[in-house]
Amino acid sequence: MRDGRPIDDRQTDGGEAFRSVEAQHTPSKFLTRLTGPDRAALAALAASRRVPRGEAVFSAGGPGKHVYFLESGKIKICQPSPAGNEIILWFCLPGEIFGLAEVSHGGGRVVSAFACEESLVLSLSQKDFREFLATHPDTVMLSMQALSSRLRVLGEMVVNLVSDDANTRIAKLLLRLAARYGKREGGIVHLDLPLTHEEIANMVGTTRQTVTTVIGQFRRQGVLSIENRRIQIESEDLLTEISQAAAPPAKHRPGS
Amino acid sequence: MRDGRPIDDRQTDGGEAFRSVEAQHTPSKFLTRLTGPDRAALAALAASRRVPRGEAVFSAGGPGKHVYFLESGKIKICQPSPAGNEIILWFCLPGEIFGLAEVSHGGGRVVSAFACEESLVLSLSQKDFREFLATHPDTVMLSMQALSSRLRVLGEMVVNLVSDDANTRIAKLLLRLAARYGKREGGIVHLDLPLTHEEIANMVGTTRQTVTTVIGQFRRQGVLSIENRRIQIESEDLLTEISQAAAPPAKHRPGS
DNA sequence: GCGCGTCTGTCGGCCAGCCGACATCCGCGA
DNA sequence: TCGCGGATGTCGGCTGGCCGACAGACGCGC
Numbered sequence: 001m002r003d004g005r006p007i008d009d010r011q012t013d014g015g016e017a018f019r020s021v022e023a024q025h026t027p028s029k030f031l032t033r034l035t036g037p038d039r040a041a042l043a044a045l046a047a048s049r050r051v052p053r054g055e056a057v058f059s060a061g062g063p064g065k066h067v068y069f070l071e072s073g074k075i076k077i078c079q080p081s082p083a084g085n086e087i088i089l090w091f092c093l094p095g096e097i098f099g100l101a102e103v104s105h106g107g108g109r110v111v112s113a114f115a116c117e118e119s120l121v122l123s124l125s126q127k128d129f130r131e132f133l134a135t136h137p138d139t140v141m142l143s144m145q146a147l148s149s150r151l152r153v154l155g156e157m158v159v160n161l162v163s164d165d166a167n168t169r170i171a172k173l174l175l176r177l178a179a180r181y182g183k184r185e186g187g188i189v190h191l192d193l194p195l196t197h198e199e200i201a202n203m204v205g206t207t208r209q210t211v212t213t214v215i216g217q218f219r220r221q222g223v224l225s226i227e228n229r230r231i232q233i234e235s236e237d238l239l240t241e242i243s244q245a246a247a248p249p250a251k252h253r254p255g256s
Numbered sequence: 257m258r259d260g261r262p263i264d265d266r267q268t269d270g271g272e273a274f275r276s277v278e279a280q281h282t283p284s285k286f287l288t289r290l291t292g293p294d295r296a297a298l299a300a301l302a303a304s305r306r307v308p309r310g311e312a313v314f315s316a317g318g319p320g321k322h323v324y325f326l327e328s329g330k331i332k333i334c335q336p337s338p339a340g341n342e343i344i345l346w347f348c349l350p351g352e353i354f355g356l357a358e359v360s361h362g363g364g365r366v367v368s369a370f371a372c373e374e375s376l377v378l379s380l381s382q383k384d385f386r387e388f389l390a391t392h393p394d395t396v397m398l399s400m401q402a403l404s405s406r407l408r409v410l411g412e413m414v415v416n417l418v419s420d421d422a423n424t425r426i427a428k429l430l431l432r433l434a435a436r437y438g439k440r441e442g443g444i445v446h447l448d449l450p451l452t453h454e455e456i457a458n459m460v461g462t463t464r465q466t467v468t469t470v471i472g473q474f475r476r477q478g479v480l481s482i483e484n485r486r487i488q489i490e491s492e493d494l495l496t497e498i499s500q501a502a503a504p505p506a507k508h509r510p511g512s
Numbered sequence: 513g514c515g516c517g518t519c520t521g522t523c524g525g526c527c528a529g530c531c532g533a534c535a536t537c538c539g540c541g542a
Numbered sequence: 543t544c545g546c547g548g549a550t551g552t553c554g555g556c557t558g559g560c561c562g563a564c565a566g567a568c569g570c571g572c
Binding site: 079080081082083085087089100101102103104110111130133134137140141142143144145147148150151152154155156157158159161162163164202203204205244 | 396
């Protein structure tokens with residue numbers, strides 16, 4: 001199809017830069033951005049729960065009656081595959097809201113939320129959440145930002161999955177995880193995520209053995225190292241090079 | 257990980273059925289669900305634009321300053337791959353809102369919106385849209401529903417892409433498109449979507465030739481037929497069987 | 513501190529489907 | 543109505559990576 005001219009977005013502000021992936025895709029730190037009074041109102045409404053490591057906050061197939069906020073710990077949001085593998089879609093870090101996708105249509109859960117480590121979670125019934133939004137208008141944008149951010153994450157995953165070979169998919173996954181969850185110290189990015197090779201394979205559509213092979217190659221190339229089965233990216237630049245090296249030519253691209 | 261018990265969602269309502277995919281994933285028909293006064297207020301604020309077939313409403317990389325509503329026509333939302341292929345993420349039908357993911361963080365566009373056929377589009381600046389939400393609280397849930405619905409669509413795509421072989425991915429894509437956009441007449445589902453084999457290939461991560469081969473097989477099996485280069489699903493049941501036939505066993509599944 | 517279950521590392525045969533190429537068809541715009 | 547550019551249909555050589563199997567390592571719970 002021809003490259004079209006945008007309609008109303010066509011006037012661009014001079015010098016407005018496209019934001020980095022990190023800034024663009026950071027999900028709403030809902031709790032952090034609540035003002036004092038809003039935060040107090042939420043705390044008065046919500047129930048607090050401790051979730052042990054490995055336990056589910058909610059499960060796919062169950063009812064979706066509550067919205068959750070992560071006080072501390074780490075949550076992974078998974079969708080089951082037909083074969084029963086749990087595909088990790090994204091992680092939630094402290095401050096983030098989750099489980100709100102069902103608020104608007106009142107349906108059951110399509111995804112599960114598991115605690116990767118012991119976590120402290122606030123829960124609010126959907127009814128109370130709707131009332132909270134209605135009486136705290138600032139929180140509407142925070143909720144929409146959480147949903148939008150995750151929409152972009154999944155969009156990136158889709159494009160990655162349909163476009164790239166296994167090597168590149170793994171490289172790009174690691175870069176995305178680094179951008180969103182990495183802790184940076186002197187040029188090295190620590191991924192404080194308890195990810196097995198099987199979980200990585202499930203996220204990028206390959207096999208556990210292929211991930212083991214590729215991660216081993218990345219270690220030998222000095223791209224990353226492993227400590228306590230956690231990945232540390234020694235050179236984001238090298239990983240970026242790897243992820244761009246195998247770009248295939250466009251089929252059916254005007255001007256190709 | 258062990259199957260966890262849900263925390264606050266664990267009490268289920270007796271007999272509450274998990275809704276069908278069609279009901280669950282129907283995006284918010286925003287315009288249709290607006291009440292008369294809300295609709296009039298929106299019409300007073302928004303600008304109307306006619307978009308010829310093939311033109312972009314907005315483009316990836318451009319600024320995201322407006323929110324759009326589709327009065328008539330058909331829009332496809334695409335994200336460019338590194339090779340320059342436009343990957344269709346979803347379609348928008350009349351009544352739907354689109355282009356709102358950038359409202360909450362004010363960033364540039366990651367996706368493009370193209371008119372598949374001549375379309376009539378309302379546009380509203382983000383600023384006006386925020387004010388509209390603030391003064392029309394019913395529209396907050398409609399907006400969140402649109403975002404949530406698309407989140408689920410992309411989640412399904414991700415799980416489909418990482419789990420299935422090419423044959424199954426194509427079958428499931430056709431079923432999803434049928435559920436969301438199909439017109440049903442006497443057991444046959446018409447997909448009134450102008451999709452080429454190349455576009456289908458881009459959506460499921462395969463090649464144009466593989467899609468041509470698989471679509472040909474489906475025709476010979478009586479699963480579907482083609483008219484004016486539009487797919488008609490003759491037997492959803494058969495297509496569903498095909499999409500379930502190749503389910504691989506779970507790796508690392510407790511109890512497998 | 514120790515044992516164990518899970519995770520990682522390796523191997524090689526096999527095949528799903530990629531890909532370049534070419535012929536034919538047909539929907540759309542003038 | 544007609545011409546043409548894009549879409550569809552087919553082919554077969556080739557290869558990326560799947561997969562079952564096995565050995566060794568190690569993180570975690572007791």
